[in-house]
Amino acid sequence: MPGDTPVGEPSRWRRYHLLALLPVLGMLGGLPFANRVYPLVLGLPFLMAWLVGWVVATAGIMAWILRQDTANGLASDEAKGKGAECGAGEGSGDSK
C-alpha cells in the first residue's frame, strides 16, 4: 500500500499509479448512467458496450503505467540471476 516503505529502500509508489483506480470508477461508478439497452453500440446493448469500453481502456491505462514504471526502473526482473537475494531479511521487496 502507498507510503509503505521499508527503511533504506526507495519508494516503489508513484502518484501516477492512482490512474489504476480509473477503471473501478468508470466501470462501477458509471453504472447509474450506463445501465440502459439503447443506443446500441456496435450492435451491443449500451451497458455491455460501456463495460467493454472500460476493459479496453484498462489495458491502455495499465500499459501506460508499465511504460512509466519501466522508464523509472520500477519494473524489471530483479531476480534474473536466481539466488541473488536468498534468505534476505524482511526488508526486501515488501513495499508494493
Place this chain on the structure above:
Amino acid sequence: MTVSLAILGTFFVIAIALGLLAKRGHTMTLEQWSVGGRGFGSLFVFLLMAGEIYTTFTFLGGSGWAYGKGAPALYILCYLTLAYTISYFLLPAIWRYARGRGLVSQADFFIAKYESPAMGLVVSVVGVAALVPYLVLQLKGLGIIVSEASYGAISPVTAMWSGTAALIVYVVVSGVRGSAWTATLKDIMILVIVVVMGVYLPYHLHGGYGAMFTAIDAAKPGFLTLPATGMSQSWFISTVLLTSVGVYTWPQFFAGVYTAKGENVFRKNAVVLPLYQLVVLFVFFTGFAATLAVPGLIGAEADLSLFRLAKMTFSPWAVGMIGAAGLLTALVPGSMLLITAATILAKNIFRVAVPQSSDRTVGIVARSMVPVLALASLYLALHGGQAIVALLLMGYNVVTQLFPALVLSFGDRPRISTAAALSGIIAGEFTVAAVSLSGASLATLAPWLPQIAKDLNIGVVALLVNIAVIALVSVFVRRPSR
C-alpha cells in the same frame, strides 16, 4: 453421436499423453510437482494465470448466466479486469517475498509473514474449504460436457465418474507441468471455438448482434440491464469488488505466482489479460443467442444452454470438438485445484501434525490426497443441485476473508498482530458459514434496510465483520514490537 464420442476420447488421450510427456526429465519432488521448480517462463505463467478465464466456469457458467439471468453475468467481465489491475501491484510483491524462502503454498506465505504456524493452519483450512466448491463445479461441468457431447449416451453420473478418474490419473502423474502443456492446447482450442460460436450463432439465428439484442429486449424487457432489485447495481458493484480482490486470495493463484521465473511477467500480464479475457464476451453472446433459441432451461439447468444450442445448430463432429474443448477446460483448472489442495493438506496440515516426516513422505502424502479430494468433491457434485456460478461465488465468499490479513501483512512486518488477523478471518468465516447454511440474505435478515443495502453481496458483509473484528482486537492486542 459416435463421431462426437470418438473426438472426446481422442482429446482425452492427448491430454494424458501431454501430461506424461511433460513429466519427462523432471524428478517429481514436491516443489517440481506443485510449483514446477519455479522455472516457468512468461508464456507458461501467462497461460496458467489466464487459466481462470477459460474454465468450465466461464464456458458453461458464463453462458448459463447470460442465458438465465442476462446482464448480471457481465460481472465476470468486470471482476477479472479489476483483478488484473490489482495483480499489477500485488503479485510482484508476493513473488519477491516468496523467492528465496522456498515457499510452496499460500499458507507458507502467511506463516512466514506472521511468524505463526497457527496462522498457517487456519489459512490452509480456509483454502481447502474454498477449493472444494470450485472442484465440485469443475466436476459438474465435466459431467455436463461429456454427457451432452455424447448426446446422452453417457449419463451425467457416469460422465462425472470417468471424468474424475481421468483427473486423478492426470494429476498424480504429472503435477503442474501437465497443466501448463495441456493449458496451451486448451487455450487455443477454446479461443477458436468460443469465437466461432459467439460470432456464428447470433448471425445464423438473428442476422447480427444488433438484431439479436433488439429481439431479446423486445421478448424480455429488462433482461439486458441490471434490475432495480435483486441482482441490482448494488449487487453488481459489491460482487465485482468482492470477487476482484478475492482472485488472488485463492491458494491456486498464490501457487501460480510462485511458478514464475521473474516478477515482471505479472506486470505484463496485467496489461494483456484484460484484452485476452474479452473472449468471455463471445461466451456471453452464445448464452444470449440461446435465450430465445432454446428457452425453458430453469435454475441450474441453464448451465446446459450452450450445449443445447450447439446440438441444435451444429453437426455431431463440431459438437464433439466443443465437448473436447470443454473437457480440457475442466481438466486443466481442475488439476490446478487438486494439486493446490493436495499440497496444502500434505505440507501445511500433515507435516505440522507429523513434523519428523521426510520430504519424500510429504510428497507421497500430497499425491495420495489427490484421489481423496477428488472423490469427496465427486460426492458433493453428485448430491448438490447448485448452478455453476453459485458454487464459485460461494468459494469466493470463503476465500476472500483472507484478503484483509494479506494486505495488512505487507510492509517490513505485518501491521496487525497475529491474534487480530486470526480473529478477523475466523469471524468472517463464521459469518459466511452461518449465512450459507441458513440460506439467509440481507433482505431476510434485515428487511428494514434500504433496497440498495439489501442487495449487497453477503460476502461483503462477512468481509466487514472480518475487518471490524480485526480493528477491535487490534485495540487490545498490539502487533509485537521488534
